[in-house]
Amino acid sequence: MDDILQRIVQQRREDLARRGPALGYPVPLERQRPVNPFLSAGGVILEIKRASPSRGAIALDLDAVQTARTYIEAGAKAISILTEEHYFKGNLQDLLEVGKAFPHHPLLRKDFILTDDDIAVSYRAGADGVLLIARLFDTDTLLHLAEQTVRFGMKPLIEVREEEDLPKLRFVAERLPCLAGVNSRDLRTFTIDPLLPALRITELPVPAIYESGVQTPFQASYAAHLGYTGILVGEGAVRQKEQISLLIRHFTQTRNQLQGSSGLSGESPQEGISGSSLGDLRPGTGRGNRQENSALPAAGELWRRLAQRRAYRQSQVPIESHRYWRLGAPPLVKICGLTRLEDVQHCLTLGADLLGFIFAPSPRKTDVAFVRQARALLSSFYFPEGKGNTRDVPHPLFIGVISDVQSPAAQEALRLVREGLLDGIQYHGPLDEEVLAQLPDDVGRYVVLPVSQPADREAYQVLQKRGEVRILLDRRVGNQSGGTGIPIQDEVLDTLITQGPAGSSFYSPLWIAGGLSAETVGSLLSRYPVELVDASSRLESEPGKKDPQKLRAFFAAIAHPEGGKEEAPARASNQHKEYQHG
Template sequence: MNNVNDILATIIAQKRQDIAKMGFGLGSEIPLKRVRNIVPFMREKGTILEIKRASPSKGNIAINLNPLTLAQTYRESGTKNISVLTERNFFKGSLDDLQKVAKAMSDIAILRKDFIIFREEIRVSYLCGADAVLLIARILSKEELLSFSAECVKFGLTPFIEIASLECVEKLRYVASSLDSLDFADSPDSADSLDSADSVRDSAISSAQIVVGINSRDLRNFSIDTLKPSVYRNLLYQYKMGEKIVFESGIGSAEAAKFIAQRDFYGILVGESVAKNPDLAKSIVSSFLSNVLDSVESGDFVDSKDSLDLLDSLDSIDSAKFIESNKSQIPQSALFWEKIANIIYKRKIPNSPLIKICGITNINDALLAINADMLGFICSLKSPRNIDYEAIKQIKIELEKSTQKIPLFIGVITESNSKEGKTAIQLANDGIFDAIQYHNCSLEEYKNFTAKHPNIPIYAAKSLKNESDIESIKDFLHLGNPRILADSIKPGLDSANSTHLKDSAHPTDSTNLPDSTHSTSGIQINKNLVEKAKRLAPLWLAGGINVENIENIINAFKPELIDICSGLEQRPGVKDRDKIKLLFEKLK
């Protein structure tokens, strides 16, 4: 397999070679005339299910699939939109697949998904029966993106523009501000083939026809971040550049589809999971459709034509305004992750981790830790740091008196049915806790918690002992939770915050990091397991972190969040002023 860091360049280079040899049909016969009427793409909130044989990251997914059979299964699931991959080398698709599905599905909108790099490919897509065409902003200049979008509109097709960075947002802004002013009065050279599209084309010549896809997968290295789409969605809302925004990649379950619907995305695009297991299609479509929100107002933010340099920073994103204006519709369980996304992507120091200081037991320590992003309060008799309802409530009251902005309050539990667990749940229901961290829960316990308390934000903290724990993290992420805290090997709650990660089954795999990364017990972090966890989702890391080793741990693993407890204490439950001061100095 090609190096993932240059896979995009490899795909595009191969595409150019193929077109040079075989023409724009890429081995398929292109009809002289379109044989189906255009079906409006993403006319309403909903799903796009994908016909996908393979991918560069996963290899063969469903190499022997029958596109017509799979398309029929998708139609029966309730989807109104189907994506057909036509890239031949890495995804094993073809224009033959597109034509077969388009011919058989007269009532379903068909998206051609490929790495479009020539304007002529738009006309070919139209003739083959596509109703929409994927345009990847990352691989096109802003002039090409505008030209290709205009060509789509000219043929009555929907440009499905995929963005994945601020540079892509800037290109989209250029297209959105330019497309309305283009003159389509003189139709294309191929007017003879446009008869079935005329009515659509005449009524849809504007930027409003654009559907925007935000890919949670980075196509350069295939990593997934399911919070990234929220950041760019909020930016598009703010700049009035996206009425129809689709969440792409990382959706493998009905639970994940529900969670994304609750975060107010117009649609989802699901590929690998339903292509591999078509029986999932119905539950994913049903879950998304039954949880979609009413249209959320973008608000009177900023005109997309304003001359602002979006590439300088993310400071222009006012997610707080989006959250405040829509909190009556978006469930609290989803709003928490919108807040986290906002914090992550607006960090003042690039690549610096978020800080969670755990084990807070009193107002003095909370004030010392006021500059952290999160404060953790342990509600468990297994810990000497256990704290009760009234103490936590009073701490929040005092902090709110002292400053306008306070850290997020996280309740840490080891069981949900204990008196302490129920206290944490009550604190969350009362709006004192922003979320619950469920320490070393089983997948079944997690599912039971979310079913019983659907409005309470929650994430799991899982120990990393061996390879089976990596599989466990995959299972939790599969449910749609954007982050999992990777914690240390010992089962006790406090030992989890005072030791390093170690694979006891493979001690020789432990990385020889500098001595300052060792705890007093000499236990080492298992680099292999931590790196595997990091490849699944941005890394939230706990276990043996202190002011002596934090710089080495950040340099070694580049975590998105670090969780520190005993490493900042004088004694259990009492923080050390000097250690906390030193921590923040080191992170400047």
């Protein structure tokens, strides 16, 4: 614990010692409302939230009862009430008043709960669920507080984020009914990373709520595609009341579609999903054919697999070596424009994380037959003689690159994603909202933003505000974007970094393409927070033919970025046997 979280918890301990567990509010000795089942069938939780440490004042004059009424009328399945006073400007009076006004609607007390008395006060004040933050407790204490919550008939919502939170959750879940909450916000820094919940969803023993960072319909659908049974929306609900119904509708419809297509009939989408089994995705298995197992929709699976691959990469690097990369870890590596099986083999051996296949006008354009051959090569590399994943690592992702979603080539790529032969789509076309809204929502994809000047920051922020999980930046030269072989200018990257993303709390590492080679990538990684590099033309002997020596030099430069040439560790290849979530 440190930074903001540490300050909040210390302040709360002082308040409890000075003012008592009711904090001076008129909490009755006996509960005045029935205990309501808390989110037993999933859905959307909307939050009464006046302020936050990351955003400051949001709605200081908010009327809790009227806001709750608006939420309920919009279709919220439960109301979250922040009762922390100093940083979030909430209080127990809000919980008392909303509970009295809506006696039969489920309420969550969201605070930094620390003691048995906190649980008892929550019950007497009318809560039906209580948030317990796993990182604040050892396992035995967390279990004890969860037991007290259940004893009162309330539901514990156990929030996890870090790897060390997971054994605590599993220990409690084996003994008590509970829900999990995965917070995309790091409570130490209050930054948000939507890729973190994509990793955690594969590791949870109980249905889970996606917490923080949902402000647009696109983000609500993203959480559903990952497999979350519910979302908790705070600032997005308070600031944009006019779109609350739209958020609820997008999450609910997406979740219902997933349940209907998989035949789960009310079962939570993530039930039955195992983190270890997600590594076994190949043609001929249930997880390699989405018609056989559509409980793993391609739209969410892309991000789950990317998150696993990122965690694997981070786990391979000693902590003392993190300083060699500006981001603190080596990037994911995508090699694009593959047209030969020998090049696919080189990429797999060297440790590529993503392999790109172009289904758009290009000298590197490929076809369905080649992707099938490449996938067979991947299967033989990871699953020899039909056995399981003998390399015990999450295998690389195959990405189809398209520019016109209506073109026959793009339709072929989309079909390959739905069959499980491609893992997702890189969209390299117009980025206006009308076009983006027409992209298939059952297929995982990310977009490419061509940039050439600092003013392109505005387009970058528009995409971030929309809720794009990651955005690949590529160099634009005149009317050409992609395949230029020219790096993005430093002044453009400097502007994106110094101005920050849309909404300063969002974690926004860079995904970079354009002019990357052994000569350019090391300096980039040592100076900028780069999470993914995408290279193609400068690694070729001629268009569509990768040069083995250039490929090897490129991976070596990534392993030894500028400033750490003598000490930085070599990049782990796809042949490593060790894999652990990070």
